[in-house]
Amino acid sequence: MITANMVKDLREKTGAGMMDCKKVLTETDGDMEKAAELLRERGIAKAAKKSGRVAAEGLVSSFVSEDRKIGAIVEVNAETDFVAKNEEFKSFVNDVAKIVAETNPADVDSLLEENYLGTGKKVKEVLTDKIATIGENMTIRRFARFETEGLIESYIHGDGKIAVLVDFAKGEVVVAKDVCMQIAAAKPEYVCEKEVPSDVVEKEMEILKAQAMNDGKPAEIAEKMVQGRIGKFYGEICLLNQPFVKNPDQKVADLLKSTNSEVIRFARFEKGEGIEKKEENFAEEVMKQLK
Numbered sequence: 001m002i003t004a005n006m007v008k009d010l011r012e013k014t015g016a017g018m019m020d021c022k023k024v025l026t027e028t029d030g031d032m033e034k035a036a037e038l039l040r041e042r043g044i045a046k047a048a049k050k051s052g053r054v055a056a057e058g059l060v061s062s063f064v065s066e067d068r069k070i071g072a073i074v075e076v077n078a079e080t081d082f083v084a085k086n087e088e089f090k091s092f093v094n095d096v097a098k099i100v101a102e103t104n105p106a107d108v109d110s111l112l113e114e115n116y117l118g119t120g121k122k123v124k125e126v127l128t129d130k131i132a133t134i135g136e137n138m139t140i141r142r143f144a145r146f147e148t149e150g151l152i153e154s155y156i157h158g159d160g161k162i163a164v165l166v167d168f169a170k171g172e173v174v175v176a177k178d179v180c181m182q183i184a185a186a187k188p189e190y191v192c193e194k195e196v197p198s199d200v201v202e203k204e205m206e207i208l209k210a211q212a213m214n215d216g217k218p219a220e221i222a223e224k225m226v227q228g229r230i231g232k233f234y235g236e237i238c239l240l241n242q243p244f245v246k247n248p249d250q251k252v253a254d255l256l257k258s259t260n261s262e263v264i265r266f267a268r269f270e271k272g273e274g275i276e277k278k279e280e281n282f283a284e285e286v287m288k289q290l291k
């Protein structure tokens with residue numbers, strides 16, 4: 001007879017899911033070593049082997065509560081863009097976003113230890129199962145979660161390529177959606193000028209001054225030119241300073257003011273950004289095979 005303690009012991013030993021442990025223990029008449037070996041054969045070892053591969057594809061997803069007071073976005077990576085079209089993978093990524101919103105984990109490691117939507121498994125166990133069944137390495141890379149007294153809005157662009165999450169102190173849903181699309185398209189780094197670190201501004205001003213002096217301008221003229229050009233810099237990296245994409249004659253700050261809206265913070269994830277992808281040279285691979 002397979003007992004709960006036997007399942008627990010095998011689960012702790014292998015890191016496999018509870019139902020998987022129970023199944024292999026039944027198949028091996030309770031032989032712990034044979035059961036552990038079966039688990040390795042059926043996916044645990046397979047998943048571990050895949051964990052070394054570069055996962056730079058995948059999806060970003062979002063979840064916002066019905067009252068729009070809590071929201072989350074998450075990036076889950078896989079090895080190829082084919083997996084992003086897999087319904088099982090899509091469902092997993094959506095579930096992870098919901099878990100982040102509901103449990104408020106401190107970091108990815110904490111998220112992996114959370115229970116997976118009433119299944120009796122942890123997130124990390126379900127992730128391992130997906131790696132084994134779908135057949136690619138997958139990683140939960142990052143997430144952002146906002147909780148507010150105002151309004152949370154999210155936007156997903158390009159079938160899961162870009163995710164945006166915005167915390168509004170006040171505003172209307174229609175305007176909130178426009179601001180989300182603005183952030184997706186224009187890639188601001190800060191909400192307003194005062195958020196930009198002083199060292200970032202100083203470095204930019206040094207660059208602008210050097211450019212002016214390289215054009216033969218005297219130092220005092222170069223200084224004045226820097227003051228004029230730094231506004232363009234803010235217009236690129238600060239949301240409120242950017243031209244509104246739907247009406248370039250209007251700044252985002254003016255849009256928010258005219259609609260009595262206020263942005264507190266935002267997060268923007270672009271799938272795979274910053275991950276160094278392995279470049280494949282298929283001609284070389286073919287030559288190696290021929291040799």
